[in-house]
Amino acid sequence: MKVIQVRATYKVESESRAGKYYSVTLEHLHCDCPHFMVRLKKTGGECKHIKAAREFIAAKRSPKNNKILDFIREQGEVDVITLIDRFDEATVNELIRKGDIMERNGKISSMD
Ligand SMILES: [Zn+2]
Numbered sequence: 001m002k003v004i005q006v007r008a009t010y011k012v013e014s015e016s017r018a019g020k021y022y023s024v025t026l027e028h029l030h031c032d033c034p035h036f037m038v039r040l041k042k043t044g045g046e047c048k049h050i051k052a053a054r055e056f057i058a059a060k061r062s063p064k065n066n067k068i069l070d071f072i073r074e075q076g077e078v079d080v081i082t083l084i085d086r087f088d089e090a091t092v093n094e095l096i097r098k099g100d101i102m103e104r105n106g107k108i109s110s111m112d
Pocket of ligand 1: 022031032033035036047048049050
């Protein structure tokens with residue numbers, strides 16, 4: 001699905017109506033498509049536009065960041081020293097700053 005980012009909002013094109021875009025925000029989970037407004041808003045579910053916005057963000061991450069994130073997901077929790085040895089400190093710090101991973105007592109875990 002086509003996704004256009006406008007600051008914190010993602011415009012996601014409708015699958016059934018080309019040229020029609022829905023507005024998605026992820027901070028306050030919201031989409032203005034009928035499926036979300038009528039049903040999912042109440043249940044906290046995610047429509048396909050919200051999922052498309054999440055995929056768009058994941059695809060934007062650099063391959064290097066993805067490698068680190070995949071490694072952490074595989075391991076569950078990784079010692080911070082191991083991670084810095086294996087990858088590099090700047091990238092690990094960047095991921096912590098962006099909130100993709102977190103450090104607690106010398107252990108790194110993924111935020112997803
Ligand atoms: Zn939607």
